[in-house]
Amino acid sequence: MNPNTPWQMARRAARMNPSIIREILKVTERPGIISLAGGLPSPETFPIAAMREASERVLRDAPKEALQYAASEGYGPLRDWVAEDLRGHGMTVDASQVLITTGSQQGLDLVGKVLIDAGSRVAVESPTYLGALQAFAPYEPEFVALPCDDNGPLPDALALAQGARFLYVLPNFQNPSGRCLSEARRNELVTQAQALKLPLVEDNPYGELWFDAPPPAPLASRWSEGVVYLGSFSKVLAPGLRLGYVVAPKPLVPKLLQAKQAADLHTPSFNQRLVCEVIRHGFLHEHVPTIRARYKAQRDAMRAALEHHLGATCRWTVPSGGMFFWLELPEGVDAMQLLPHAVQRGMAFVPGAAFYADAPRPNTLRLSFVTVAPDRIEQGIALLAQALKEHA
Ligand SMILES: Cc1ncc(COP(=O)(O)O)c(C=O)c1O
Numbered sequence: 001m002n003p004n005t006p007w008q009m010a011r012r013a014a015r016m017n018p019s020i021i022r023e024i025l026k027v028t029e030r031p032g033i034i035s036l037a038g039g040l041p042s043p044e045t046f047p048i049a050a051m052r053e054a055s056e057r058v059l060r061d062a063p064k065e066a067l068q069y070a071a072s073e074g075y076g077p078l079r080d081w082v083a084e085d086l087r088g089h090g091m092t093v094d095a096s097q098v099l100i101t102t103g104s105q106q107g108l109d110l111v112g113k114v115l116i117d118a119g120s121r122v123a124v125e126s127p128t129y130l131g132a133l134q135a136f137a138p139y140e141p142e143f144v145a146l147p148c149d150d151n152g153p154l155p156d157a158l159a160l161a162q163g164a165r166f167l168y169v170l171p172n173f174q175n176p177s178g179r180c181l182s183e184a185r186r187n188e189l190v191t192q193a194q195a196l197k198l199p200l201v202e203d204n205p206y207g208e209l210w211f212d213a214p215p216p217a218p219l220a221s222r223w224s225e226g227v228v229y230l231g232s233f234s235k236v237l238a239p240g241l242r243l244g245y246v247v248a249p250k251p252l253v254p255k256l257l258q259a260k261q262a263a264d265l266h267t268p269s270f271n272q273r274l275v276c277e278v279i280r281h282g283f284l285h286e287h288v289p290t291i292r293a294r295y296k297a298q299r300d301a302m303r304a305a306l307e308h309h310l311g312a313t314c315r316w317t318v319p320s321g322g323m324f325f326w327l328e329l330p331e332g333v334d335a336m337q338l339l340p341h342a343v344q345r346g347m348a349f350v351p352g353a354a355f356y357a358d359a360p361r362p363n364t365l366r367l368s369f370v371t372v373a374p375d376r377i378e379q380g381i382a383l384l385a386q387a388l389k390e391h392a
Contacts, residue, residue: 012138020354021130024339028348034380036367037348039175041323043371045291046238047278054277058270066270072261074100074245075272081279082231082245090221091229097247099256102267104205104232104244108135110259111201111228114252115165116141123161124168125153127326127355127364129175129203132168141165143357150317152181155188158196166199166228172207172215173322176355176366180320183216190222205232205244208288210321211296225249233275235323236288241271294370295323301374302367305381313388325367326352333392335365341391347383 021039028035058066073079076095083095101107108131116122118140124133126145133143144161146153153169161167169189171181181189193200202219220227232244248256260266302325303318315328327349329335335351342348352364369377 012140015137015140017134017137019130019134021350024348024350027343030343032346033343034347034372034376034383036369036372036377036380036384037350038368038371039323039350040368040371041235041239042291042294045294047283047287050278050283050287051238051274054274058273058277062273066273068269070266070269070272072099072257072266074098074267075269075276077280078272078276079245081276082247086218086220086229086231086247090217091247092221092224093247097250097253099246099248099253099260100267100272101244101246101260102264103234103239103242104203104230104246105131105135106242106260106263106267107230107244107246108132108201108203110246110256110263111166111230112136112139112141113259113263114255117165121161121164122166122168123158123164123198124357125170125174126357126359127176127352127361128168128357129170130354132203133357136168145357145359148177148179150179151185152179153189155185155192158189158192158198161198162196164198166201167193168201168203169219170203170206171219172204173209173319173324175206175322176324176350176352177326178319178322178324179317179326180215180322186216186219186222190219190226194223194226200227201230202227203230205230205235206322207231208236208284209292209295209323211292211299212320215321220247228252236284236291237275237278241275243267243271243275292321295321298369298372298374298377299325301377302369302381305378308378309381309385310388323368323370325369327365327367328361329363329365329388330392331363333388334362336362338365338387338391342384342387345383345387347380347387349384 028037079095079098082098083093086093112135116139121144122141123144126148146157173180220229229247316325350366353360
């Protein structure tokens with residue numbers, strides 16, 4: 001710290017780091033670059049007309065309520081909708097267990113605030129969502145990175161997490177790996193977690209974005225007292241609304257609510273009413289299939305391009321939903337070092353190292369297929385293959 005400044009940072013500030021993804025995105029926003037690095041949904045999927053009409057209805061029918069402070073738990077009809085929707089996915093949920101949050105990212109922060117003490121252990125997948133590592137890190141946990149295969153955490157490895165406050169897990173089309181846990185793996189994980197008394201934090205922003213068949217039921221449907229479940233409207237409507245939710249076992253709800261109150265009093269009333277107005281008559285049943293169809297075509301374009309240009313040198317599994325491919329470059333190639341060469345050629349990706357809580361695998365990288373048109377995806381992967389050929 002500069003000795004001339006009167007400010008002294010809290011110890012936790014040292015645990016806060018700039019998101020490497022944001023740093024990379026700054027470089028890749030150069031015009032003309034084919035960026036497969038972003039984690040954003042396609043803006044072509046945003047239901048602008050429906051939002052405009054609903055917004056007018058909200059401002060006509062309940063303008064004062066929509067613009068006033070409101071309850072920290074969230075807007076009642078929206079909490080009811082979430083509870084009903086999740087019951088449709090096999091979960092036992094009462095609306096009183098649903099807190100509407102300012103994005104599910106806030107849900108991660110609240111979970112960290114309420115459950116993590118400095119020095120306590122938090123288990124995560126390897127790799128895992130970078131934003132969760134960023135949300136938990138200021139609470140000073142000791143991360144335990146569990147070994148995983150293409151089907152998620154290895155059940156036998158859960159013993160490594162014994163005594164941890166929770167295991168953070170993304171069963172559906174994980175960010176970054178794209179993997180989706182099978183029915184059998186979900187059952188094994190929950191059985192092991194129950195035996196170890198290891199609570200789970202299940203993060204599911206991508207579950208509705210499946211391409212051929214819906215994923216198996218959430219972990220929370222298998223162990224309602226032992227799972228905190230996080231959901232989001234970011235990938236099915238629009239992320240700028242900042243609307244997500246936490247569904248917690250009843251004993252946790254009051255503390256999460258107090259943490260929410262202290263953080264921002266409540267999630268924006270107008271946005272909650274707006275979304276409720278848009279979705280209450282089944283809008284998502286028509287809208288989400290259009291997103292699935294679009295992303296599936298883009299996934300297919302990336303799969304074909306990968307097979308064509310990198311089939312002989314790299315490894316990946318084809319995601320059955322979500323937004324990402326996870327690529328393993330040949331052993332010994334460092335994706336971080338490859339990136340500037342790829343950018344110079346005109347394409348960008350996110351090096352995988354950012355997504356590991358410990359021992360990163362430098363030869364991995366994440367590719368998003370949702371914001372770039374299929375022909376540009378093909379060009380982008382061709383450029384990646386050229387960069388790899390010349391600089392690996
Ligand atoms: C796995 C995961 N969890 C949570 C979030 C946060 O989503 P939001 O705060 O927009 O609901 C994201 C965003 O990309 C994500 O990929």
